[in-house]
Amino acid sequence: MFGEVGVAQQYYSVDQVAELLGLHVKTVRAYVREGRLAATRIGKQYRIHRKDLTEFTGGDPEQDETGNGGPRAEVSTVMQVEEVDRTMADRISTLITSATTGASGSGTPAQSQVVYDPERSRLRVVLVGGLEETSRMLDFVRALVGEDHA
Incomplete structure (x- = not known):
């Protein structure tokens, strides 16, 4: 689709990253501005190196175009855990962070954001990823929260 057939684009x-990842262009720009996706500014435009895109996605960015094809599903979920102390919030945050950085399943790589509000004793977790990876992380949190209330 981009560049010559059989030659990996560097x-x-x-716009190309947004199309490859199935994201809105504004989302990709936000990832670049936030430092989540490394990019080089050339004039008024950003360019993302293949190595940085591979690191960001956890796999070959063009795999779905040249590889197995077929339908893909991605989950976005926001989880809120009430009445949680700092220790439990840290345990959940560590678990989610390690699960997303270590996720190398065959599905869409998972990403997370965890925010703890100590004044309200509330933890908010945002998960984005493949069905299997996201379900696995929800099971982890369920086990921790259930363990606390057992």
Whole structure:
């Protein structure tokens, strides 16, 4: 689709990355501005190196175009855990962070954001990823929260 057939492209535009990942262009730009996705600014445009895109996605960015094909599903979920102390919030955060960085399953790589509000004793977890990876992380949190209330 991008570049010559059989030749791996080394740099991608924000539009190309958005298309490859099935994201909105504004989302990719936000990832770049937040530092989540490394990019080089050339004039008024960003260019993302293949190595940085592979590191960000956890796999070959063009795999779905040249590989197995077929339908893909991605889950976005926001979980809120009430009445949680700092220790439990840290345990959940560590578990989620390690699960997302270590996720190398065959599905979409998972990403997470965990925010603890000590004034309200509330933990909010945002998960984005493949069905299997996201379900696995929800099971982890369920086990921890259930362990606390047993």
